[in-house]
Amino acid sequence: MRLGFNFWLGATLTALVIFAGVLAHWIAPFDPVLDADLMNSELPPDATFWFGTDGQGRDVYTRILYGAQISLTVGIVSQVINSIIGVTLGMTAGYWGGWWDDLVNGLTNVMLAIPSLIFALAVMAVIGPGLPSLLIALGLTNWSWTCRIARSSTLSLKSQGYVQAAQTLGYGDLRIMFTQILPNMMGPILVMATLGMGSAVLSEAALSFLGLGIQPPFPSWGSMLTDARQLIQLAPWAALFPGLAIFLSVLGFNLLGDGLRDSLDPHMRTRKP
Amino acid sequence: MTMPLLDIRDLRLSVPLGRFALHPLLKGVSFQIMPGEAYGLVGESGSGKSVTSLAVMGLLKKPLAVTGGQILFKGQNLLALPMREMRRLRGNRIAMIFQEPMTALNPLSTVGRQIAEMFVLHQGKSWGEAEKLAVESLGNVRVPNPDRRAKNYPHQMSGGLRQRVMIAMALACGPDLLIADEPTTALDVTVQAEVLRLIKELCAARGTAVLFISHDLGVIASICQRVGVMYSGCLVEENETRALFDSPRHEYTRGLLGALPRLGSRSEQGRQRLVDIDSIIADRSKLTESRFITPRELEGSQP
Numbered sequence: 001m002r003l004g005f006n007f008w009l010g011a012t013l014t015a016l017v018i019f020a021g022v023l024a025h026w027i028a029p030f031d032p033v034l035d036a037d038l039m040n041s042e043l044p045p046d047a048t049f050w051f052g053t054d055g056q057g058r059d060v061y062t063r064i065l066y067g068a069q070i071s072l073t074v075g076i077v078s079q080v081i082n083s084i085i086g087v088t089l090g091m092t093a094g095y096w097g098g099w100w101d102d103l104v105n106g107l108t109n110v111m112l113a114i115p116s117l118i119f120a121l122a123v124m125a126v127i128g129p130g131l132p133s134l135l136i137a138l139g140l141t142n143w144s145w146t147c148r149i150a151r152s153s154t155l156s157l158k159s160q161g162y163v164q165a166a167q168t169l170g171y172g173d174l175r176i177m178f179t180q181i182l183p184n185m186m187g188p189i190l191v192m193a194t195l196g197m198g199s200a201v202l203s204e205a206a207l208s209f210l211g212l213g214i215q216p217p218f219p220s221w222g223s224m225l226t227d228a229r230q231l232i233q234l235a236p237w238a239a240l241f242p243g244l245a246i247f248l249s250v251l252g253f254n255l256l257g258d259g260l261r262d263s264l265d266p267h268m269r270t271r272k273p
Numbered sequence: 274m275t276m277p278l279l280d281i282r283d284l285r286l287s288v289p290l291g292r293f294a295l296h297p298l299l300k301g302v303s304f305q306i307m308p309g310e311a312y313g314l315v316g317e318s319g320s321g322k323s324v325t326s327l328a329v330m331g332l333l334k335k336p337l338a339v340t341g342g343q344i345l346f347k348g349q350n351l352l353a354l355p356m357r358e359m360r361r362l363r364g365n366r367i368a369m370i371f372q373e374p375m376t377a378l379n380p381l382s383t384v385g386r387q388i389a390e391m392f393v394l395h396q397g398k399s400w401g402e403a404e405k406l407a408v409e410s411l412g413n414v415r416v417p418n419p420d421r422r423a424k425n426y427p428h429q430m431s432g433g434l435r436q437r438v439m440i441a442m443a444l445a446c447g448p449d450l451l452i453a454d455e456p457t458t459a460l461d462v463t464v465q466a467e468v469l470r471l472i473k474e475l476c477a478a479r480g481t482a483v484l485f486i487s488h489d490l491g492v493i494a495s496i497c498q499r500v501g502v503m504y505s506g507c508l509v510e511e512n513e514t515r516a517l518f519d520s521p522r523h524e525y526t527r528g529l530l531g532a533l534p535r536l537g538s539r540s541e542q543g544r545q546r547l548v549d550i551d552s553i554i555a556d557r558s559k560l561t562e563s564r565f566i567t568p569r570e571l572e573g574s575q576p
Contacts, residue, residue, distance in 0.1 A: 161376030168330055168371075169442060170364030170394060179390070183381045 007259025013252025021068035028062040033217045035059065042235040052237035054227060056217075060238055063219035064245050070220040071249060074134060074204040075197035081139025083193050086146025091177055091185075093147075094154030104147065111144040117203055124212045134213050138200050146192050153185035160184075187264035194257035198250040205246050221246050276348060277305035278482050279329065279450055284342035286324055286333070286506075295340065298324055300506045302342075308449065311476065311483040313497030313514070315490060315529065320503040322486045326452045328352075329484070330369055331359045346450070365395040368443035372455040374436035378427035384438045385411070385423025391445040410441040414471060433464035437471065444475055451476060452484045457492060469496055490533055494518060502526045 020027075029048075040049070040057035051060035093104035111119075123137035157163055157180070166176050201221075207213040208222030216223055221242040228239035286299040299321045306312045314322045327333050329344055331351060344351040346367065351359065371377050379387060388410055389403035398406065404423070411419035414437040427435055436456060443451060453472060457465040473496050476483050487493050493500055494514055501511040502525065510523040521527045532547055 161371060161373050162379045164332075165369075165371060165377040165439070165442075166379075167332055168363055168369040169391060170360050170362070172360060175394070179382070180379050184379070 004259060004262060006255045007263065010252050010255025010257070010259055013248055014256050017068050017072060017249045017252060020065045021072040024062075024065035024069055028059075028065045030059040030062045032058065032063045032066040032219045035062070042231060042238070044235075045237055051241040052235060054224070054235065054238040055231050060224070060241050063224055064221070064241055067219045067221045067224060067242065067245065068249070070131070070214055070218075071201045071204060071246075073131070074138060075200045075253065077135045078138035078142070078200045079193040079196045081135070082143040082196055083146055083189060085139070086143035086192075087150045087182070087189060089143070090147035090150025091154050091181060094151040095158060095173065095177055095181065101151075104151070108144045108147050111141070116141040117206055120203060120207060121210070121212065124207060129212045129215055131214060134204060134207060137207070138203055141203075142196055142199065146189060146196070149188050149192055150185065153188060154181055157181045157184055188261075191257050191261040191264065194253055194260055198253035198257070201246065201250055201253065275307065277345075278308045278310075278347060279306040279484070280343075280345040280348075281305070281325070281329070282343045282345065284325065284328060284344060285340045286321070286328060287338060287340045288336050289338075297340075298337070298506050299328075302503070302506070302508050304501050304508060304511060306450070306482050306484060309477075309480040309482055310499065311473070311485060311497045313485045313487065313493035313500040314503060315487060315493055315500060316503030317488060317529075321506045322503050323454055325503075326369065326454055326484060326486055329450075329452065330363060330367065331356075361395075364391060364443075364448075365446045366448050367450045367452065368446070368448040369452040369454065370436070370439045370443045370456045372458050374432050374439055374459060377439055378435055380427055383424055383426055384430070384435075385425075388423075388438065388442050388445055391442055395446045406445075407441075410445055411438070413444075413475070414438070414441045416441075432460055433468060436460060436464075436468050440468070440471060440475070444479070444481065447479055448481060450482045450484065452486070454486045455488070458487075458489070465492070472496065490518075490529065502529065 035058060037057040040053050041055055042053060042057075045052040049059050049061065051064065054060055054063070089104045089107070093101040119141045120137040123140060124133055127133040127136065154177075160180075163176060163180050166180050171179070204213055204220065205222030205225065208220045209226045211223075211226065214220035214223050216227070224242040225239055225246075228235065228242070232239050282303050284299050284302045285297065287295040287297050290296045302321070302325060304312070314325065316322050324333070324337070327337075328339060329346075329351065331354070333339070339352055342352075346362070351362075354362075378384065385404060385407045388407035389400065392398040392403035392406050393400060408419045408423045411423055416422050416434060416437055422430075422434075427438075430438070436459075439456075451472070456472070457468050460468060469492060472483065475481070483496070485493060485497055497514050499511065500514050500517050501508050502517075502523065503509070504525045510517065510521065510526045512522070517526065518530065521530055534547060
């Protein structure tokens with residue numbers, strides 16, 4: 001299987017984010033919350049503070065490393081929730097059809113019509129800010145595309161010989177879905193989840209920026225941007241580096257997803273030079 | 274006289290056309306299969322052979338509906354059976370093999386596991402036990418190196434081997450009836466002969482009855498004791514295989530046999546045209562008319 005340059009770039013960026021998040025505790029030079037020293041506030045990048053310091057004198061580099069934990073958790077957990085909801089609804093709708101299919105389709109269309117950030121805002125407003133509610137809000141809002149893809153994959157897989165053969169061999173509906181259909185549509189679902197991780201990271205940043213996500217003083221890239229907003233002329237680095245982190249990690253997830261799609265899709269495979 | 278294993282009585286099937294019209298696909302088909310007997314069903318495309326077999330399996334898809342008749346399996350009407358019971362019969366007492374061995378196996382699972390699943394599903398065996406039984410059944414269908422082959426994925430096997438795997442899966446639970454829907458059409462002639470012999474021997478050894486569906490008269494002749502000829506949703510003739518080939522009674526059967534090229538016929542009888550039969554497809558295009566299917570003028574005796 002040929003994996004292009006984009007895939008490797010995406011994989012490298014994603015690996016960097018994972019590396020940063022997992023090892024933050026050991027490689028960060030300071031504590032993200034406690035090492036606040038107003039004497040050191042708004043220092044430009046130098047040998048001690050690689051990315052400079054923010055308004056409270058905290059090391060931006062340290063906070064970005066810890067922020068990666070939040071972004072990763074949000075990206076992965078929300079996509080796992082999304083995929084489970086989307087695949088369950090989409091696969092059963094495609095397989096059984098009938099009124100259930102109509103219902104799921106209607107629900108999917110409604111979900112697609114509501115801007116997901118607004119919906120997440122509403123969910124957060126009801127259950128309150130914080131990491132768990134952030135995960136729930138983002139997990140509940142973005143399953144509609146996964147659901148569509150699962151449904152259409154199921155429809156096409158349903159007519160495959162082995163699914164029909166499984167019926168004649170006495171497989172039950174659930175057994176067919178889990179042994180014949182689900183494994184054969186894992187490719188596109190995986191790609192959707194990877195691409196969705198990027199948008200989940202963005203949504204988390206947006207919600208935190210609006211003050212509904214991670215609560216200060218704990219660092220998340222979005223809340224770091226909020227804090228840095230007031231000082232953007234005095235200490236542009238405090239906004240620049242979290243912004244760059246968001247940009248690069250989202251780019252990484254998207255390139256990884258695209259690369260996965262290209263390598264898993266047999267039609268795309270031959271088109272590459 | 275023993276009770277027939279499968280007794281299809283006056284089976285009628287229709288597909289709705291528009292709101293009020295029903296287009297009949299089977300117009301009262303009746304035949305019986307005795308335990309252990311191989312019964313052949315021949316006929317051209319669209320004559321209703323496959324639909325009959327799907328009705329027996331209880332796998333007719335939505336617009337198709339049974340409008341009358343009974344399918345008695347061991348005296349039990351399959352059409353009245355609840356879905357759960359029907360599912361328990363499928364693969365266990367009635368099994369089926371298909372025309373397309375290339376697509377009939379799950380590409381993401383080893384063949385050993387796919388066969389083993391039958392034992393787990395219908396006989397409640399543990400996976401470890403089932404996998405041993407799977408290797409055994411691969412050996413029974415004469416796959417060489419069964420323990421190594423069991424770990425293969427379908428794409429690593431040839432069409433003939435895959436059809437053997439399908440047969441192994443179908444016969445795994447020792448069914449009473451095997452429905453073979455053109456199982457050799459996609460295979461080349463030498464493999465075809467091997468697979469046919471395999472089906473014949475395995476079913477004879479286990480006393481499994483076979484409903485063999487084909488448009489290939491030669492294949493039917495080599496495997497079946499009795500043959501039914503279907504045309505346009507009717508069973509037009511039924512007889513012992515020999516008798517049917519020697520003295521076809523129905524005009525359509527005569528047409529089918531006449532359309533078969535014979536080796537050596539030219540030297541015996543000189544140059545002859547093969548008989549051709551007007552295609553039913555032409556009739557289908559007249560669906561807009563009130564007569565949905567115009568059966569050809571059928572001469573000769575009704576069966």
